[in-house]
Amino acid sequence: MKKFHPKLFLILFMFWLLLTLNLEISNIIGGLLVSFIVTYLSFGILYSEKGFEFTFPGVFTIIKYFFILIFEIYISAIDLIKSIIKNEYNPSIIELKLNIKDPLLITLVANSITLTPGTITVDKNANHLTVIYIRADKDKKVEKNIRHKFERIFKTKD
Template sequence: MRGVLPTALLVFITYVLFTGSASPYDLLTGVIVAIGVGLLMGKYVVQSDTKALNPVRWLWGVIYFFWYMLVAETKSHLDVIRRIITGDYNPGIVKVPVDVETSYAKTLIANSITNTPGTYVVDMDENYLYVHWIDVATEDPEKARKEISADFERFAKRILE
């Protein structure tokens, strides 16, 4: 039964947020869906119950969500808008090292990069992400890491490792 409770809790919270309703029908439906998904997927989704239920990790997840939505997304959108208007871009694919251990942390970093305008991950292996970058400022992997993924890695370590 490893992982059932954290998975069900996350599914329920997500369900309520996406429906935007707290009616008894929606809450009951959310509980049923959450229990079903938790029972079916909990053992596959969660590696360790003690890590998943750690409130400090959840707090870092909330902080990351707001930082990502308010800071990272805003900066990237403004940069892409500027590049569209000025035509100043130099696209290319760069090799970016990742300094995290778990597949969850690597996935969080890759998804964060892909969801941020101007970059997306086209491939990944154990130690590197291959990122299409709208304006290649450097081809040096460590410098590219600092520009593209260092902030995401910092949060991924606190949340998932």
């Protein structure tokens, strides 16, 4: 039997209202309906009888992550422009096994890699990521950078 998670329902509905910024009755009813359906269908994926299937990072962790991500996007964009101008690109595939186990955090790291110019996450299998990098990864520089910049932010004490 599927359970209903009221906390998730409220989060989704508040997010709906923030995104639409529309307090007309039709929008409120639509938001309630969509939030209910998504909450109901998310049982076993986002939450179970025990609660959420993943842990939410703390507010300070998210703020730190946001600033590091923005910084890395700009640094990588400048580096990519230099590589293109100098004609120094030779795409390579990097296999990376993350030390974090939480699927939400692994997805955040994978999306961070894709958002950073010059790298794309093409596959995610549990905590294994396959990444395409615009240049040859000498001395595992990209892997070290991913671990140091992104994975380290979300590393939890086991």
